[in-house]
Amino acid sequence: MTSESWNKLELKEQLSNVHGEVVRMIRARNKFLSGASKEDYTAAYVGKIRNLLFMTCTDPKNFRRERELIEEENEIQRWLDGEVDDDYIVRYWKQYTDAIS
Numbered sequence: 001m002t003s004e005s006w007n008k009l010e011l012k013e014q015l016s017n018v019h020g021e022v023v024r025m026i027r028a029r030n031k032f033l034s035g036a037s038k039e040d041y042t043a044a045y046v047g048k049i050r051n052l053l054f055m056t057c058t059d060p061k062n063f064r065r066e067r068e069l070i071e072e073e074n075e076i077q078r079w080l081d082g083e084v085d086d087d088y089i090v091r092y093w094k095q096y097t098d099a100i101s
Helices: 003-007 011-034 042-058 060-080 086-100
Strands: none
Touching: 003 042, 011 042, 011 060, 011 086, 042 060, 060 086
């Protein structure tokens, strides 16, 4: 997705899209850890999530939320570091999807 098309989305929609990638990231890691997949795609999803969060931070309409959005990325890092579990991180990001439903 280009920055131009991303910027057309409302903040809640942007973060809901990030939620979808978070779910895919967890699923990919769990498939790898269970042996269902020989490849670990977690890093690829983390890169995509960080890119989406970067586009969200640089979206002009979100300029006052930069600090808040950086905290969102910190939640991903907490999951990577094992500080929070899968259920927590899914619930954390699901709030944005619920907000637009």
